[in-house]
Amino acid sequence: MARNTTRFDALAEQMPGLGRDAASVRRRVEAMERLLERAFVLPGLNRPVGLDVMLDLIPVAGSVVGAALGSWMVWEARNLGMSRWQMARMFGNVGLDALLGAIPWVGAVPDFFFRSNTRNLRIIRRHLDRHHPATATLPG
Numbered sequence: 001m002a003r004n005t006t007r008f009d010a011l012a013e014q015m016p017g018l019g020r021d022a023a024s025v026r027r028r029v030e031a032m033e034r035l036l037e038r039a040f041v042l043p044g045l046n047r048p049v050g051l052d053v054m055l056d057l058i059p060v061a062g063s064v065v066g067a068a069l070g071s072w073m074v075w076e077a078r079n080l081g082m083s084r085w086q087m088a089r090m091f092g093n094v095g096l097d098a099l100l101g102a103i104p105w106v107g108a109v110p111d112f113f114f115r116s117n118t119r120n121l122r123i124i125r126r127h128l129d130r131h132h133p134a135t136a137t138l139p140g
Contacts, residue, residue: 022132025080026125029073033121036069052117056101056108063101066111070094073120082127090120 018024038048051069055062074090097116101107128135 020079022080022128023135025076026128026132026135026137029076029121029124032069032073033117036066036117037115047112049112052097052101052115053108053111056111057105059104060102063098063107066101067094067098070097070117070120073117073124077120077124077127080124080127081131082124086123086127090123093117093119 035050036052037050039050041048052066055066058065071091071094074087074094077087077090093116097111097114100110100114
């Protein structure tokens with residue numbers, strides 16, 4: 001088992017963002033949030049949308065995939081040592097998003113306004129800024 005850990009650590013050194021440190025986790029969850037919530041801007045509305053809204057157009061399976069991707073962010077939060085209360089709030093956001101998105105076709109509309117992954121990223125950033133201030137980045 002130690003052999004696999006060594007391989008992972010060697011791979012993590014070669015590829016930025018694969019590490020287990022707080023800065024790498026921050027980069028990963030920010031990239032996931034950007035993909036799920038702000039991948040591109042809708043022309044005419046000037047409102048960013050992402051994969052999460054698009055997945056809601058696929059009945060049932062899209063909502064399940066969106067919830068799985070959102071749950072990955074909670075898994076990363078767990079690895080950071082965040083409290084159970086914070087993770088429960090994050091799972092609540094993911095669960096509400098999944099329930100809203102479960103309504104075929106119409107579920108994309110509430111998901112357009114309720115951005116669970118952005119809310120979860122805010123919770124993770126607050127934790128990182130408090131407990132790992134060296135990972136803070138300038139908003140841009």
